[in-house]
Amino acid sequence: MSERELRIEGVTRTFPGQGRAAPTLALQPTSLSVAPGEFVAILGPSGCGKSTLLRIVAGLDRPSGGSVTLGGLPVTGPGPDRGMVFQSYTLFPWLTVEQNIRYGLRERGLPEAQQRGIAARFIARTGLRGFENHWPRQLSGGMQQRCALARALANDPEILLLDEPFGALDHQTRELMQELLLEIWDDPEAAGGRKTVLFVTHDIDEAVFLASRVLVMSARPGRIKAEVPVPLPYPRDWTVKTTPEFGALKARLMADIREEVRRAADAGA
Numbered sequence: 194m195s196e197r198e199l200r201i202e203g204v205t206r207t208f209p210g211q212g213r214a215a216p217t218l219a220l221q222p223t224s225l226s227v228a229p230g231e232f233v234a235i236l237g238p239s240g241c242g243k244s245t246l247l248r249i250v251a252g253l254d255r256p257s258g259g260s261v262t263l264g265g266l267p268v269t270g271p272g273p274d275r276g277m278v279f280q281s282y283t284l285f286p287w288l289t290v291e292q293n294i295r296y297g298l299r300e301r302g303l304p305e306a307q308q309r310g311i312a313a314r315f316i317a318r319t320g321l322r323g324f325e326n327h328w329p330r331q332l333s334g335g336m337q338q339r340c341a342l343a344r345a346l347a348n349d350p351e352i353l354l355l356d357e358p359f360g361a362l363d364h365q366t367r368e369l370m371q372e373l374l375l376e377i378w379d380d381p382e383a384a385g386g387r388k389t390v391l392f393v394t395h396d397i398d399e400a401v402f403l404a405s406r407v408l409v410m411s412a413r414p415g416r417i418k419a420e421v422p423v424p425l426p427y428p429r430d431w432t433v434k435t436t437p438e439f440g441a442l443k444a445r446l447m448a449d450i451r452e453e454v455r456r457a458a459d460a461g462a
Contacts, residue, residue, distance in 0.1 A: 197264025204259035234404035242415030276345035
C-alpha cells in the first residue's frame with residue numbers, strides 16, 4: 194500500500210462568466226487530507242462543487258487557488274496514480290469489455306500477455322466472466338459500471354476517485370455495486386492492501402454504508418461544513434443498514450444535508 198497522503202490545501206474554483214454573466218464561485222477555500230487506505234465520502238446537495246473538487250484532484254480541472262499534493266508532489270494534471278470512475282457510462286464503444294479494461298495497460302506499454310492476465314483477474318473479480326468480447330452497447334448499466342470499475346482498478350492507481358458512479362442505476366443494482374466495491378476495497382488478499390478512495394455522492398445511505406469518514410459540503414459556493422466519522426466495523430454488508438448505529442449516523446447527516454438543500458433552493462441553485 195502506498196504511504197503517500199493526499200492533501201488539499203485552500204483549494205478554490207471560480208468559473209468565468211459567459212458574456213455579461215458574472216463569474217461563478219463554485220468552491221470556497223477547501224482543505225482536507227486523506228490518509229493512505231482511507232475511504233472518504235463527500236456528501237452534498239446538487240451544485241455544491243463536490244464533483245469540481247474531485248475533478249481537481251484527478252487533474253482534469255485546475256484550481257483557481259490553493260494546491261493539491263500527493264505524497265508532497267503537486268497534482269498538475271491526470272496521472273496513473275489516480276483512477277476515476279464517472280457517473281455516466283464512459284466505456285469506449287468501439288472496444289470490447291476486455292479491450293476497455295486493457296486500455297490503460299496498453300497505453301503504458303505492458304506486454305500483451307501481462308495485459309490479458311491483469312484484465313482476466315478483474316473481469317473475474319467484477320463478475321464479467323463470459324462477457325469479455327461483448328461491446329458496451331450489449332451490457333446493462335450495472336455491467337458497464339462494473340467494467341469501468343475494473344478498468345480503473347486494472348491500472349493499480351494509488352487513489353480511486355468515484356463521481357456518483359452508481360447514481361444512474363436502479364436501487365437493487367446500486368446496492369449490489371456498493372457491496373462489490375467494498376468487497377474489492379476490503380479484500381485482505383489484495384496486493385498492496387486497501388486503495389485510498391474519494392467517493393462523491395448525494396445519497397446519505399450510500400455514504401454511511403461505504404465510508405470510514407463522511408465530509409458534508411455546504412450549498413454553493415461549496416465548503417466542508419462538517420466531518421462525520423463512521424465507526425461501523427468492516428467488512429460491511431447490507432445488514433449494517435438495519436442497525437441503530439447506522440440509523441443514528443443517517444439522521445445526523447440528514448439534518449446537515451436538509452439545511453444545505455434548503456439554502457440551495459432559497460438561492461435558486
